[in-house]
Amino acid sequence: MKKTIGYWLSATWLAIVAFLAIFGQWLPLWDWEEPDYDNIGQTPFTSWKHPLGTDGNGIDIFSGLVQGARITMLIALVSVILGGAIGSALGITAAYFRGKFDAFMNIAFSVVLSIPNLVLSLSLVSILAYSDEDNPTTDTRRIMVLILSLTIVIIPILGRIARATALQWANREFVTASKSMGTRNLRIVRDHLLPNVAPAIIAIAFLAVGVVIIAEGSLAVLGVGVPNGKSWGSQLAGAIIDIEFYPQSVYVPALFIAATVIAVNYFGDYFRRSLDRRESKI
Amino acid sequence: MTTLLNIARRLISVIVVLLLATFLLSCLVFLLPGDPAEIMAPVGAAEFIDVIREDAGLDKGPIGYYFNWLGDLLRGDLGSYYLGTAETPVADRVVDAIPASLQLIFYTQILSLLIAIPLGLIAAYRENSRLDKVINSSLFTLASFPGFALGLILILVIGVNLAWLPPVGYVPFSESVSEHFRYMVLPVITLSAGLTATYTRLLRADVIGTLKEDFVTMASSKGISNSRILWRHVLRPSSSTLLTSAALNMGALIGGTVVIETIFVIPGLGSELAYAIGARQVVALQTLVALIAIAYVLFNTVTDVVTTFVDPRTRERRN
Numbered sequence: 001m002k003k004t005i006g007y008w009l010s011a012t013w014l015a016i017v018a019f020l021a022i023f024g025q026w027l028p029l030w031d032w033e034e035p036d037y038d039n040i041g042q043t044p045f046t047s048w049k050h051p052l053g054t055d056g057n058g059i060d061i062f063s064g065l066v067q068g069a070r071i072t073m074l075i076a077l078v079s080v081i082l083g084g085a086i087g088s089a090l091g092i093t094a095a096y097f098r099g100k101f102d103a104f105m106n107i108a109f110s111v112v113l114s115i116p117n118l119v120l121s122l123s124l125v126s127i128l129a130y131s132d133e134d135n136p137t138t139d140t141r142r143i144m145v146l147i148l149s150l151t152i153v154i155i156p157i158l159g160r161i162a163r164a165t166a167l168q169w170a171n172r173e174f175v176t177a178s179k180s181m182g183t184r185n186l187r188i189v190r191d192h193l194l195p196n197v198a199p200a201i202i203a204i205a206f207l208a209v210g211v212v213i214i215a216e217g218s219l220a221v222l223g224v225g226v227p228n229g230k231s232w233g234s235q236l237a238g239a240i241i242d243i244e245f246y247p248q249s250v251y252v253p254a255l256f257i258a259a260t261v262i263a264v265n266y267f268g269d270y271f272r273r274s275l276d277r278r279e280s281k282i
Numbered sequence: 283m284t285t286l287l288n289i290a291r292r293l294i295s296v297i298v299v300l301l302l303a304t305f306l307l308s309c310l311v312f313l314l315p316g317d318p319a320e321i322m323a324p325v326g327a328a329e330f331i332d333v334i335r336e337d338a339g340l341d342k343g344p345i346g347y348y349f350n351w352l353g354d355l356l357r358g359d360l361g362s363y364y365l366g367t368a369e370t371p372v373a374d375r376v377v378d379a380i381p382a383s384l385q386l387i388f389y390t391q392i393l394s395l396l397i398a399i400p401l402g403l404i405a406a407y408r409e410n411s412r413l414d415k416v417i418n419s420s421l422f423t424l425a426s427f428p429g430f431a432l433g434l435i436l437i438l439v440i441g442v443n444l445a446w447l448p449p450v451g452y453v454p455f456s457e458s459v460s461e462h463f464r465y466m467v468l469p470v471i472t473l474s475a476g477l478t479a480t481y482t483r484l485l486r487a488d489v490i491g492t493l494k495e496d497f498v499t500m501a502s503s504k505g506i507s508n509s510r511i512l513w514r515h516v517l518r519p520s521s522s523t524l525l526t527s528a529a530l531n532m533g534a535l536i537g538g539t540v541v542i543e544t545i546f547v548i549p550g551l552g553s554e555l556a557y558a559i560g561a562r563q564v565v566a567l568q569t570l571v572a573l574i575a576i577a578y579v580l581f582n583t584v585t586d587v588v589t590t591f592v593d594p595r596t597r598e599r600r601n
Contacts, residue, residue: 107299123571127564254430
């Protein structure tokens with residue numbers, strides 16, 4: 001399929017984000033936890049010291065975004081890979097065996113999907129990572145709970161897709177042929193179903209990364225996300241109160257998050273379209 | 283007869299799903315890393331802990347608690363907020379919160395459809411032209427913008443910098459109609475961005491199909507103007523997918539309003555949810571989430587059943 005400008009823009013942006021998330025800690029940047037009291041609320045693009053400006057506490061916004069990229073990408077990738085693996089395993093198995101297991105999985109997915117995904121992750125995080133003076137919790141625990149909750153949200157989304165796609169392939173001739181030759185079930189699923197179902201799952205997984213990044217930001221805005229400005233959403237949420245006085249501390253992270261979500265959505269959409277094209281040729 | 287049987291079967295599966303979902307939600311209360319009654323009790327009011335435990339049915343164990351909660355729910359008792367000296371019924375606050383959320387959802391649907399219908403028609407009419415591509419890619423970008431990011435940027439640019447509209451807040455319809463709408467503009471635009479893109483795409487695809495029909499060729503050979511053909515002859519037969527999707531999105535919007543209400547300080551169900559979390563009222567939180575899930579599932583089911591009746595083609599396909 002033709003690669004458009006949008007494709008290259010999205011690819012470049014995701015490469016930058018990945019680079020910052022992985023190698024950001026070794027870049028010669030201002031320490032993100034160290035406020036620069038001489039330059040509070042500096043506007044972006046006015047000095048080399050703070051390229052994207054500073055917020056109302058003198059925290060370097062770019063260093064914050066580099067730190068946030070690490071946590072946000074960790075949350076997004078772990079929950080999508082984990083949720084995708086569990087969801088596809090369940091979905092493909094259900095589609096292959098049908099019967100009672102399939103009916104059970106169908107109900108289980110419907111139960112989780114009956115609660116809008118943001119509301120579900122909101123209630124899971126606020127209860128599982130509950131903290132007060134008597135029940136203190138650490139930042140690491142909160143991040144773990146966040147990943148767990150978002151994984152639960154992702155499982156049925158990708159599980160449904162995996163099941164529906166696997167159903168289309170489970171009755172094709174080559175699967176029946178393989179079965180009649182006495183091939184073991186695991187091998188049929190691995191060699192015949194998985195390679196055909198994987199492209200559809202990967203396309204939706206990109207969209208799921210976008211869903212998780214949005215959920216992470218939304219949860220932070222609602223006050224139950226990652227604490228202390230350690231993720232993108234958390235950095236943004238902490239600055240909302242300053243929106244009138246230091247607007248850059250809100251719009252810079254907001255545009256960063258938006259650009260990343262747009263890029264992953266573009267890739268998801270691109271893969272899905274090229275998949276449709278491939279299938280229409282068969 | 284088979285239709286009725288199908289509807290009955292669907293209804294049973296919906297009830298099973300909702301019972302399971304609400305049961306799992308009520309189990310969450312017991313997963314708190316502490317005693318739920320102690321967490322909900324007002325600060326420094328240890329004598330209320332036992333009262334609360336009994337009132338909410340927390341002393342009966344997870345299963346007993348669930349049936350107690352469910353029985354109350356079916357009788358219209360949504361539980362209480364245990365704050366201060368008096369218990370506030372959750373139902374009272376929910377009734378106050380519903381109008382704002384419904385208004386937000388309703389206006390969002392109207393605005394999205396008003397924008398999507400002309401855009402979808404023109405994009406389909408000029409299929410693969412530069413205009414079509416511009417509409418498609420700008421809507422895609424707008425739809426991918428996270429709601430909170432778009433909302434905050436609108437608040438910043440239109441509410442604070444340009445000061446054209448009040449940045450945040452809510453005025454009830456009954457108090458002042460013009461003020462009500464002035465406050466609603468920004469949140470409604472924020473929520474509409476994603477929907478407009480979805481609707482335009484759906485309508486565009488269907489209109490492209492309809493434009494190939496013989497009756498369109500017939501109409502244009504009769505010399506009817508293009509805009510009249512599009513609006514009078516093409517729009518109606520192309521709009522069934524769009525309307526179904528609009529109805530299905532009512533449910534999705536209930537979830538989408540949660541963050542937008544918080545950002546724009548609108549006293550709806552979403553803000554109510556945030557309030558319950560902030561006030562550590564886990565039983566109220568459970569009830570609110572359950573209500574949202576019930577509304578969401580029932581709405582989707584009703585839409586599905588109604589479209590089956592209205593459009594026999596979907597009935598065939600489903601069987």
